[in-house]
Structures are given as structure tokens and as C-alpha cells.
Amino acid sequence: MGTREEILAAAARIMRTEGYARATTKEIARAAGYSEAALYKHFEDKTEIFLRVLDEQLPGLPALLTRLEAGSGDLRGNLEELVVTAVRFYADSFPISASVFSSQRLLAAHRERLHRLGGGGPRTPEELLAGYLGAEQRLGRVAADADPTAMARLLLGASFQQAFLATFSGEPLSADGLADLARDLVGTVLGATPSDGGG
Amino acid sequence: MGTREEILAAAARIMRTEGYARATTKEIARAAGYSEAALYKHFEDKTEIFLRVLDEQLPGLPALLTRLEAGSGDLRGNLEELVVTAVRFYADSFPISASVFSSQRLLAAHRERLHRLGGGGPRTPEELLAGYLGAEQRLGRVAADADPTAMARLLLGASFQQAFLATFSGEPLSADGLADLARDLVGTVLGATPSDGGG
């Protein structure tokens, strides 16, 4: 890992654990094991560091989504695994995403970057999941009158909010709790709750 | 409006529009029309100002939720109105809630406050909505095998995330778009999509 990547990793670590306010140039340099001046050999300014963290240091939810293949595996199982992954992903990335709201300048810069990158490239998680559900629908594994976009929004939205609440309250996400949550959410969205519904 | 309330309103305004990073004591004082020293006549320190903003300056989603009465009105209509209100509420409060993540100190202080206030008092939106749905279920207006908690999490979660995405992208929430969203989400959660399903 080069110096540049060490700096970005340190910045991401601090933002996750201490919050944006503590992610000062001095703290980042110390955590990365370099001097403050070194930051400026690799980045224009502090804003660029944060934008790079957002671009390069967030784990990939889209990666899992593009692996979803209609018709393969168990639909319910696929969706439950997706919810578990999504909650973990959101819980991980939330403290960093939230810091974008710390400054209007950061927010504006990040919006512009997303616009430029998002033009013809990867689509949003919502669109990817809706696409998958639509394909399953065409295969007859999802009710014909269902609304794939609404289903995607409900599942990802609930994952997002549950991750937010967990991060907020500081309680760790247990594997069991996550599995229960995933089963209940997927069961409700697919329309038929299995008979052994848990708490 | 007393000085104290003017200060809180100014702080909330700045956090909403400029972000936490710009919400300095100097800026708050200037926006409120007082000197910096005046802030410290009314508040212990800056942290207290932000905690009070969170307590007193956020609009009330719980208020709408407690007005929901099982058996009255149209179930679908009630839920759609709730979704519209929830998206607006979350979009309003997001920039302020997000700033809690700016500092571990703020986050810890806010957690403790929530714990103390939440001990025997008002419950969370999720619990209130699940309670309402359970009551409707007992009245036969919601399918007997449905999971009220999962339904509440899906509806509020999707509202939360859609509000986040709108705030993030900077696009305003149109009344029509919100109504469509609410109809699709509620229709999917209740299990039967109306025949005239829109885009």
C-alpha cells in the first residue's frame, strides 16, 4: 500500500470512529504515520482527501448487486442475504457519508462528482435491485402484479434505516438479529409470511 | 420569541443550510443578531446548543403518529399520508441529525439524552406505527398473517432513504412525485397493488 492509500485509509478510519470534526489534518497524518506536510504532497487540500475517501474507501454494495442473477438460487434466500449485506454496508459507510453534510462545500463537490461519474457508468443500488426483481418477475418467481421498484425501495430503505438506528444507538449488529430482520422484511415484501415467523 | 429561542432557531437554520462545519459560535451569534458572549448567558457551551436544537427544533413526526387511530378513515389513505409526511420530516431533519455524527462527543451525549428521555415517555415512530398496524390487524383491515413491525420498518425505512437521496442530490420533492411514491410503497406493503398502478 502506497503512502497515498495509507493516508486515505487513515482518514476513513478516523471519520468512521471519531467523526468528521476530529478528522483534522494533524490526526490523519499521525494515524497514517506521516507528517502533515506529506498530505499536501499527495492531495491538493483537505476537501480532496475527503472526496477521495468517499470515492475509494467505501465498500461495494453494488458489487453484490451485480452478482445477483435472476433464476439462480432461492429467491427468498438471495434477498435475505442481500438485506444482511446491505445493513452491514450501510452501517459501515454511514459515519462517512454523513460527514458530507458537515459542509455545504463538501456536499456540492460530491454531488458534482457523482453526476460526472454516474453519467454512463454503474447504476444505483435501487435500480440494480429493481432490475433483478423485474427479471425474476418475468421468470414467474415474483408475483406478476408486483412493483419491483417499490420492492427495491422498501428493502433497501429499511436496511438503510436499521443501519442508521444501530449506528446511532451504538448497539452492535448481531448475526442472529440480522437474519431475523432479513427474514421478516423479505417475507413481508414478497407477500406471504412463512408460518414460523420469529420475533 | 425570546433570545434563547432566537439563538436555537438561528443555529438550526445554519445547520440545515450550511452544515455543521459552518455552524460556529460566531455565525450563530451573527445570524441571531446577538454577540457571541450572549450565547454563553443562555447555554453552558456549544454542545448544549446543538443538543437543544435536536430536542426542540426538529419538527414532530411522532405527533402525526399518535394521531393515527385504528379503524378511522381509509387505511390506505392514512398510510399514504403518513409516508408523505415522513419523507418531508426526514428531509427536513436530516442535515441536522447527520451533524450528530460529526463528533463522537455529540453522538455520545445525544445517545445518553435519548436514553434518559426515552425511558418511560414517548416511543419511537417505528413502534407507534407498528402499534397502529397491529390494531388495524385486530380490526380485520390488515391481513391476519402480516407482520406489523416489518411493515412499519419497510414504510418508514423507505421514506427515510428517499428523503436522504433527495437531500443528497439536492432535487426538491414534488408533491406529485411524493404522492406516487406513497401509493407505490403502501400498495406493495399491503400486498395488493391497485389496478391503476402508476410509474
Add this chain to the structure above:
DNA sequence: CTAGGGTGGGTAAACACTCACCAACCGTCA
């Protein structure tokens, strides 16, 4: 010898917070 990547030790500005002071209002008392 040069160039890229590193550092110690700065700088000016911004930060949260405080101090001595003051004006206006209060009930009291003659």
C-alpha cells in the same frame, strides 16, 4: 545531479470561550 517524496517548524486565521463592564428593570423603603 536531479527529482520525487519526506520532514520540522513555522504562519495567519478561525475557533470556543471569558472578562470587565453596562443598561434596564425590579421590589423596597422612606
Add this chain to the structure above:
DNA sequence: TGACGGTTGGTGAGTGTTTACCCACCCTAG
């Protein structure tokens, strides 16, 4: 009525600290 003193809520001008950022310099590989 009106002088008196205390409390409340306000201020201008600071304080020391922390911030992002930079300069002069250095070390080493090619």
C-alpha cells in the same frame, strides 16, 4: 415620588488553542 441596590441579559475586546496549510530543507534512488 424617587433614590437605592441587586439581578438579568446584554456587549466589545480580548484569551489561548487549534486549524489548514506552507516553506526551507533533506535524503535517497536512478
